[in-house]
Amino acid sequence: MGFPGTWMTESESMVYRVVPKCACSTIGQIMYYSDHGRFFEGDIHDATGGLHKWAIEDSQAAIRANVKTRSSYAFTCVRNPYTRVLSSFFDKICGIQRNGKRYRGNLVPLLIQKYGIEVGGPDGREEFDQIKSFRRFLLFVRDTIRWRRPMEPDIHWSSMSGHISTFIVNGGRYNHIFWTERFNDGMQEVLNAVQTPQAIDLGAIPRFNESEGHGPKRAHPVEAYFDDLAMHLVKEIYWRDFELFRYDFDDPANKMPVGEIDLDEVHAKLGD
Template identity: 80%
Template sequence: MGFPGTWMTESESMVYRVVPKCACSTIGQIMYYSDHGTFFDGDIHDSKNGLHKWAQDDSQPLIERNVKAHKSFAFTCVRNPYQRILSSFFDKICGIQRNGKRYRGNLVPQLAQKYGVEVGSPETDFDFDQIKSFRRFLLFARDTIRWRKPMEPDIHWSAMSGHISTFIVNGGRYDHIFYTEMFNDGMQVVLDKTRHKHAVDLKKIPRFNESEGHGPKRAHPVEEYFDDLSRHLVWEIYKRDFQLFKYDFDNPGNKLPIGQIDLDEVHAKLGD
C-alpha cells in the first residue's frame, strides 16, 4: 500500500502526511518555500515538481526509503471534527470548484435527489437553509463511511484517524501532530526541528485557503448546525478523532482541544 497522501520536500528535510481540510494547502506551500524560496504558483495540490508526493511515481521510492528509515522529521496536522465536516460541506458540496464546476460532477444532483440537500447557487447568492441542508448532508456522509453507499467515503470527510493510520500501519512514525487551531505554534515546532534552505517566518506566511470565496459563507455559529441527532452522527463517524486528538465532543462551539495529543497512544491505537 505504501504511503498514500504523503508529501516530502525535495531536500528531504521533512515528511508530511496530508489530512484534507486541515491546512494542507498552507503546509504544502511552506514546505515548497523552505526548499525554493518562493511559493508554488497555483494550488500546491496541482504541483508536479518541486515537492515529492506519493501520487507521483518517481517520488514513491524516495518517500518509502525515507519513511521506513525514519530519516526525516515526520508530522501531520488535525482539526476539530465539527469544524472540519462543516468546512467540507461548504467547500465541496456548496462551493464551485477551481475548474468552475461542482465537486465530483453528479454528486450534488445525487445529494439533492436522494437526501434533499439544497446548496443554492451563485446566481441566488447561495440563498438556502444551511442548517437543514447540512444535517441532511451529514446523513449522507455517515452512510458513505458506515456502509460505503451510495458511494465510497470521500477523503474530505472521512475520519482523520483513517488518513493518519496508513502512515503508521505501513511502517512510518510521526514525530509531531499539531492542531490547525494553533497553527503557528505547531508548525513552528516542525521548523525548529528541521533544516531548510530558505528561512520561513510564519508571521509573514499567507494562509493558502484554496476553497475560500467559491461558495456560501457560514451564516450561523458552529453549534447551531448540530442538534442531538447530528451530534450522534458525528460521534458515530469521528469518535476516534475526538478521543485521540482530544477535541471537545460535548461542546460543538469549542473548537479548541481539551487535552494534549499522546503520540504513543496514537501509534498504539492506529498501528493495528
C-alpha cells in the same frame, strides 16, 4: 505497501501526511518555500514538481525509503471534527470548484435527489436553509462511511484517524501532530526541529485557504448546525478523532483542543 497522501520536501528535510481540510495548502506551500525560497504559483495540490508526492510515481521510491528508515521529521495536522465536516459541506457540496464545476460531477445532483439537500442554486449564492441541508449531508456522510453507499467515503470528510493511520500501518512514525487551531505554534515546532535550505519566518507566511470563496458563507455559529441527532451522527463517524486528538465532543462551540495529543497512544491505536 504505500504511503498515500504523503508529501516530502525535495531536500528530505521533512515528511508530511496530508489530511484534507486541515491547513494542507498552507503546509504544502511552506514546504515548497523551505526548499526553493518562493511559493508555488497556484494551488499546491496541482504541483507536479518541486515537492515529492506519493501521487507522483517518480517520488514514490524516495518517499518509501525515507519513511521506512524514518530518516526525516514526520508530522501531520488535525482539526476539530465539527468545523472540518462543516467546511467540507460549504466547500465541496455548496461551492463551485476552481475548475468552474461542481465537485465530483454528479455528486451534488445525487445529494439533491436522494437526500433533499439544497446548495444555494447553480452558483451557491442563493439563500437556502443551511442547517437543514447540512444535517441531511451528515446522513450522507454517515452512509458513505458506515455502509460505503451510495458511494465510497470522500477524503474530505472521511475521518482524520483513517488518513493518519495509513502512514503508521505501513511503517512510518510521526514526530509531531499538531492542531490547525494552534497552527503557528505547531508548525513552528516542526520548523525548529529541521534544517531547511531556505529560512522561514512563519509570521510572514500568508494563509493559503484554497477553498475560501468556493461556496456560500456560513450564516450561523458552528453550534447551530448540530442538534442532538447531528451530534450523535458526528460521534458515530468521528469518535476516534475526538478521542485521539483531544477535541471537545460535548460542546460544538468549543473548537479548541481540551488536552494534549499522546503520540504513543496514537501509534498504538492506529497501528493495528
